[in-house]
Amino acid sequence: MAERRVWAMIAALLALGVLLVPLSQALFGLRLTYTVRVVALGGSLLGALSGAVGCFAVLRRESLLGDALSHAALPGVAVGFLLAGRQLGALLVGAGIASWLGLRLVAAILRTTRIKQDAALGIVLASFFAAGIALLTYIQSLPEASQAGLDSFIFGQAAAIIASDIALLGAVGLAVTLVLALLWKEFKLITFDAEFASAGGLRGGLIDALLSTLIVVTIVLGLQLAGVILMVGMLIAPAIAARQWTHSLEQMVVLAAALGAFAGGSGAVISALDSDIPTGPMIIVVAFALVALSITLAPGRGVLWRQLRQRENRRHFRSRRLETGA
Amino acid sequence: MMGLERALIELLLRFVTHDALNAFLRSPQHTASLVGCLIAICGALLGTFLLLRGLSLTSDAISHTVLLGIVLAFMLMTGAGLEGDTSSPWLIVGAAAAGVGTVVLTETLHRSGLVRQDAALGLAFPLLFAIAVILVSRFVDDVHLDDDAVLVGEIGLAWANTNSHCFEHCESLRITPEHPAAQQMRQCVNCRELTISPRDERAEFREVCGNCGVYTPAQAWSAGLLDEAPTLVFFPKSITVMLVLTALTVGFVAVFYKELKLTTFDAALAKSLGFRPAALTYALMILVSLVAVGAFDAVGSILVIAFFIIPPAAAYLLTDRLSGMLLLSPVIGGAGAFFGYDLARGWLFGMLPVAEGIAALNAIFGLQLREAWDSSISASVVLTMFVLFVLVWILSPRYGLVVSAVRRANSRRRFDDQVVLAHIHNHQGTPSHAIELRAATLHQHFRWTPQKMNRVLMRLRALGFVSQEAGSAILTQRGDAHVHAFRKQLLVAHNIPDIDPTQP
CATH class of the missing domain: 1.10.10.10 (Winged helix-like DNA-binding domain superfamily/Winged helix DNA-binding domain)
Known part of the structure; x- marks a missing residue:
């Protein structure tokens, strides 16, 4: 029963997402320009990708890792620019390397000191971000090179997305899906019981590193659209919303992908209605609205549901008491 | 605020002349280091308790959402026709409210039992920050809330934003038309009306005073209206703001030391003894918000978290005592702020030149990077703190590598x-x-x-x-x-x- 409900929901979400464009064309006079189409497509692809990958981050209690890693990517962007100029490939590779180094540094601090995870994340976040800012100021001072566009990695600039970025997102999305499908069992095991996984002979470190790499790749791809500050919301909001509706990992990942795609696409469409509304923040607001809806309405777990059941229980209890009292 | 500033300057003037004081404050380095040190002291003291309570990243969330508070207060103020200024008390109230709002929102999400603590934090602050960004770009135009201000602040310009205080020869001057210094000018009364030039014979004239009005002592002196120079002291506003916040923070920690210690290490015991850990936590969070907004001008909303997290973390590796941490972490933070200015100008701890490092990179990789290093001061302060942290991490006599x-x-x-x-x-x-x-x-x-x-x-x-x-x-x-x-x-x-x- 629960199974079918979630799959129906996913289908309804996707249908609603597809219908959203003609609807807003008819109701709000949306002009479906090339930019809007590309941004909406990019937003939904990124939403789907980060929704799926974010599930593992949320379930492993590493929600804020995404925040630290996205900030940690900034010096990589700057170094990539210094070494190779303004080529998206170089910037993304640099971002990936820096973000991955940040991940290793967090792990090293946790392994060798008694500092807890939150502080370790904070140290890496702040110092890498500072390094990034220092490098960006240095780049700004270079005479020949204007740092045009590097700022967009901080706040995200959806309008800068072009068709080739979509192709990149699609290709990486496919690769990530493939890795998830191939190593599904391993990822599931390490997410829910890492100790059992390593006791069972699984190469825990390797799988762990691979899962973290997936998160890093997703973050790096999302930087251009959402920016380093808001990327963590992209990563975890769809996963948290999906978690409320189901107890199965399979359903959660697919539902989170659908919710993420919906938030990404509709956020982009809404922001296209008014030129003053930035895309990245709008996507985050839509995603949070989905979380709020899920927390309130989700059957079995949601706040509303629990209150109903509580009232039911109370009535039941009262009638029982009357029976025995009589 | 002004009265406080004046009392402070009077105290200082007992020891130094006003020229020396002005010369000191007019140096960007001195003011930046001083403001940085004060932020570091506040951050380190509060951050110590955050670290020990496992709440370090709450400072990250608060520093982001303080932006929402600032924007909302700013919109309300412009709506009410007030002048917006980041040191206005209303902005501070708004920021504090936003900080507390973050904590409340996170707690509500967490207490619903549906979302874990870290996830709740990760949900709450991107949402509030996103709303702030949307509000800025949708409703607030031409504010100085631009990217740079949000990200890095302007600690290097802290010296330039001053209040002037006058101590001697402080006649504020009123120039009336009878005053000997008044400059009389002829002004055409009906030229605009008749659209004629003043040379036209129909033009009628009247005598007006060109420089009449009230002059503050500083204006009067620079207009050359005074014989004797007034004794003026230009005091940077950020120093005052941070001094007040430092006094608040130190006072809070000193007064509630016992309570803070108890609730930090054993909240359950504190509660059963009749203390209210939740109230103290909220007080702590309000102070964190206040420091975040006070430091907003100087170091922006993201880098400020380094002041809350890195020095206490370094101190945590050096000592096992709360009092030790409270003494060491301000020292580490202050050292970071002090040496950070040098790093921004290209010297690590005043010894290692960054330029030589770049030259070495150029030589090894065949690059053509400019060797002169001139960078953001606040980012350099944070980097210096990080270097100090790494040094402690390696060399700490107790827990070092x-x-x-x-x-x-x-x-x-x-x-x-x-x-x-x-x-x-x-x-x-x-x-x-x-x-x-x-x-x-x-x-x-x-x-x-x-x-x-x-x-x-x-x-x-x-x-x-x-x-x-x-x-x-x-x-x-x-x-x-x-x-x-x-x-x-x-x-x-x-x-x-x-x-x-x-x-x-």
Whole structure:
């Protein structure tokens, strides 16, 4: 029963997402320009990708890792620019390397000191971000090179997305899906019981590193659209919303992908209605609205549901008491 | 605020002349270092408690959402027709409210039982920050809330934003048309009306005063209206703001030290003793928000979290005492703020030039990067703090990497010694003596390399625990005593009754 409900929901979400464009064309006079189409497509692809990958981050209690890693990517962007100029490939590779180094540094601090995870994340976040800012100021001072566009990695600039970025997102999305499908069992095991996984002979470190790499790749791809500050919301909001509706990992990942795609696409469409509304923040607001809806309405777990059941229980209890009292 | 500033300057003027004070404050380096140190002191004191409570990243969330508070207060103020200024008390109230709002939102999400603590935090602050960004770009135009201000602040310009205070020759001047310095001018009364030039003969004139009005002492002096220079002190506003916040923070920690300590280490006990840990937590969060907004001008909304997290984390690796952390972390933060200015100008700790590093990179990788390094001050301060943290991490006499490695090597060596001694003790004088203890093959029983066995034996021989007899290793009297002492120690440590296995 629960199974079918979630799959129906996913289908309804996707249908609603597809219908959203003609609807807003008819109701709000949306002009479906090339930019809007590309941004909406990019937003939904990124939403789907980060929704799926974010599930593992949320379930492993590493929600804020995404925040630290996205900030940690900034010096990589700057170094990539210094070494190779303004080529998206170089910037993304640099971002990936820096973000991955940040991940290793967090792990090293946790392994060798008694500092807890939150502080370790904070140290890496702040110092890498500072390094990034220092490098960006240095780049700004270079005479020949204007740092045009590097700022967009901080706040995200959806309008800068072009068709080739979509192709990149699609290709990486496919690769990530493939890795998830191939190593599904391993990822599931390490997410829910890492100790059992390593006791069972699984190469825990390797799988762990691979899962973290997936998160890093997703973050790096999302930087251009959402920016380093808001990327963590992209990563975890769809996963948290999906978690409320189901107890199965399979359903959660697919539902989170659908919710993420919906938030990404509709956020982009809404922001296209008014030129003053930035895309990245709008996507985050839509995603949070989905979380709020899920927390309130989700059957079995949601706040509303629990209150109903509580009232039911109370009535039941009262009638029982009357029976025995009589 | 102004009165406070004036009292402070009067105090200072007892020790230095006003020229020296002005010269000191007009130096960007002095003001930036001073403001940085004050932020570092506030951040380090509050951050110590955040770190110990596992709430370090709450400062991250608060510093982001403070932006929402600032924007909302700003919109309300412009709506009410007030001048917007980031040191206005209403902005501070808004920011504090936003900070508390973040904590409340996170707690509500967490208490619903549906979202974990870290996830709740990760949900709450991107949402509030996103709303702030949307509001800025949708409703607030031409504010100085631009990217740079949000990200890095302008600590290097802190010296330029001053209040002026006058102490001597402070006549504020009113120039009336009768005043000897008044400059009379002829102004055409009907030129605009008739659209004629003043040369036209129909033009009518009247005498007006060109420079009449009220002059502050500073304006009067610069307009050359005073014979004697007024004694003026230009005091940067950020220093005042941060001084007040530092006084608040230090006062809070001093007054509630006992309560803070108790609720930090044992909230349940504190509650059962009648304290209210939640109230104290909220007070702490309000202070964090206030410091975040006070530091917003200087270091922006993201880098400020370094002041809350990095110095306490470094101090945490140096000491086990709360009082020690509260003393050490402001020192570390202050040192970061002090040396950070040098780093922004290209000198790490005033010793290592960054330019040479870039030159080396250019030489190695064949790049053509500009060697002169001139960078963001606030980012450099954070980087310096990070360098200090790494130094502490490696060198801390208590928990440093070096000490830990030495300690680990020592205990590994001790373990090896004990294993060998126990082996010899077990087999000495038994029928298997000749097989088990033959020096040439001893290493096989431990699956060690012969080299390692030799090293261990040499050490044990040097200690006088082991000697060699007919090709076998045997315990000396001293070694035997050592083994027994060790056995006794183990039995006591694990609370096992001492039964001699050789006795039936």
